[in-house]
Amino acid sequence: MIRFLLTRIALLVVGLAVASILIFFTLRVLPGDVAQVIGGTQASPAQVAAIRTELGLDRPIWQQYGDWIGGLVRLDLGRSLITHTPVADELGQKLQVTLPLAGLSLLFGLVIGVPLGVVSALRHRKVSGFLLSGAAQAVAAVPVVFAGVLLIVVFALTLKALPTQGFPLDGWREPGRALQALILPALTIALVEGAVILRFTRSAALEALGQDYVRTAASKGMTTTRALITHGLPNVLLSVVSVIGIQIAGLIVGAVIVEALFQLPGVGRMLVSDVGNRDFTKVQSELLVLTALILVVGTAVDITHRLIDPRERERA
């Protein structure tokens, strides 16, 4: 077990190091730099050059990379090239929107996906089950943007039940309004994510239905449903857990799109505008933190998987 943990952690560190190189150098391929953005269309080339020197953008690229990594090792994410404020401050603020959004989406996705998945597996020979899995196929293919617009039209503009967009100025100090503001965006992501979870749950449940232990339980007088729930469900949940590990990246990407659609001041909108402004010291740290989040969750899921699966535990 210890050896397993150490390997996972080593992989995590190597993953982060590779990610830092990829992030840093691919960003530099983009044309244009922040000095041009600050100078705008009225600045002379000399002014732009002066800004560039002041920001240290004319130094060798490996030196800039070294500075960044040096800071990261000291847990310093650096400062914005434009506002000169610490990246960690703003990122912390934006994560207060994005993390609850991702969490809520996952929760909604599970609430929609797992029970419906089980139901659609139990009825896989019936019309209702067929329709359910067909609908899930279709919904999983729906672009997030479309789902969002649909929800806005139905819930916000027609029923006037929920805000169309925005987040309270006071943030979580107004918890009721903040939560309300996240419901539609989270549902938007959850519709699509939930459909994916539904399909995974369905196939895991179908597999469990075919297992000897479920059939034995059923032959001993249990209903198929009962047998699946008491004996098959742990196995089904196991595969749901591993799907979450994979879907966490999807959740964050979904959040980027949904934040633009619903005008939520989260990480996604910040990233889009920072890339546009070529505020690279900010973008690279933001991306690395997101990568770290995804890798850490992935590792955590891996470890959990091993802890809750007795077969895996024994092998270790």
Place this chain on the structure above:
Amino acid sequence: MRPTKYLVAGLAAATALALAACSGGGQSATTGGSSSGKANPNATLNVGLVLEPTDLNVRTTSGVALDQVLIDNVYQGLVGLDPSGKIVDVLAKSHTVSTDGLDYTFDLKSGVTFSDGTELTAQDVAWSINQVKSNPKYVGNLQLADVSSITATDDDTVDIKLSKPNAELLYNLAGRAGLVLEQGATNDLATSAIGTGPYKLTSWKQGDSITFERNSSYWGPKAKVAKVVWHYYTQQSAAVNAAVSGDLQVVTPVDPTLKSKLDNQNGFTLTTGASTDKYVLAFNSKKAPLNDIRVRKAIREAIDPKAVIAANGGAGVPLGGPIPKSDPGYEDLTSIDSYNPDDAKKLLKEAGKDKLTLTLTLPNIYGTATSDVLVSELGKVGITLKVNSVEFTTWLNQVFTNKNYDLSLVDHSEAHDFSSWATPGYYFNYDNPKVDELYAQALASTKPGEESQKLAQAAKLVSEDAPADWLYNWTPITAIKSGVKGFPTDGANSRINLADLEVTE
């Protein structure tokens, strides 16, 4: 603070409901607007805008996004602009200009304080302008090139001396170059602002909103609303939705394709305002085949400005040259190279270029309405136009800095920006010594009317050389909810002066 906020929100919701109920009855929406409601001093105005500033530093960060909200409301200068664009005294009680145009004297108003309570001195004024003058990285630095000294001659007088006359000096002092900051302040200009204006900036949520509150120690007539929140929308439809659902009382600019959702509905009125935004289709005059004036003229003649304006929801007026109506030197130049596709074909044939392929590089923020029209109009005269829609920053790099383009389309929003046509190194790649000379004479003029006359001559020369097609002058639409008064609609995309704003119940 919070109970009032709920009260205001509640009242706003109640008004919205009342209006929604009224609008069923046809005419009654206007009745709601002209109700005898009193100005509500506790009101909060929520404004939806599009272009968010990257940071708040008026010294180092260029662009109209900062001017739009901060100038006039938070920061002020010795002089400012009235709604018609004329120079008026703001922090100055009066000003005089010597007959040779080399000496400007400003008497300061007394009792002016900054929003942190510190009293304004002539020292602050001289220091502020000197900062811009001496730091080449500061926005407005080039505009003060002819200034030789700025001194506080006593406690309430500032004297500005020039090495040669500059007819644009007062205009420039009414903008970035002349903003007065507090010498002793230690706040971070990138994230906060201390000025002498009627509002103080209380919070900036990057990527979301800027909040102003009434500066209760303001030296002039106090603001008539308690709070103004500027909300930034990356998607126009989101701003319109927010207005429909009652979260915004003003949206500017309104996307013309979405205006039907707000026009005379939900208590909103749409107003078309003037602007100095010029949509400039620049031709790289130094690059073949555009170095041939016949090709450039042919492109201009092939494009029907009416079609371009129609594609943009009608929110524009034709513009035949580099100077818009509200700037000095304007004259109607739309007859130069006016729409004539047959003549365009003839010119191209003469030039031996009847089968051409050109690339248009434009920032993707402008959408495809204009470029679609250009592709079809130019296609009719045998020019294949390839559209290369890029991020604005990429445009800055490829076109603005490296001048690597055939055709470029950008909205030049700055007022009084004729100088770009008299700066040969600018990305237009346009160079006509006669224009440079006329522009220099315009700047050096001291007699009234002389500047406009010289600029008009220069603008005509530029238009005749066809280094660009000035597609149209934008007339942005502002949606204002009934009960909101004094929100400016002319020039709202470059400066929104909220001195007269009031909200009635």
